[in-house]
Amino acid sequence: MSKRGRNVYRDRRWKAARREALKRDDYQCQAVELDNGEKCGRRGILEVDHIVPISKGGNPFNLDNLQTLCRRCHFQKTALENSTDHNLTRARQEWDNHMNTTFGATP
């Protein structure tokens, strides 16, 4: 499954789906703050997240399974999802690779 997960981000369909999701979400983070229920709404560095992770059978290219998140919220979600697994290290690596691919360099 990790092989499939890595390949998604090199797929042409992902680039198209990602663009569509960003447009649909008006280039704003869709995450909801846990404490006050307000939408994060950040702009700037945005990521498109799989609501149901690919590793859990989520569709990688279906807009219904995509949401726009700012980098911070995306990282928090990824960390949460992986905190119960023992592959946090690999998730971090995939995240870094993904950010490098998307933005060219890690700040």
Ligand SMILES: [Zn+2]
């Ligand atoms: Zn956010």
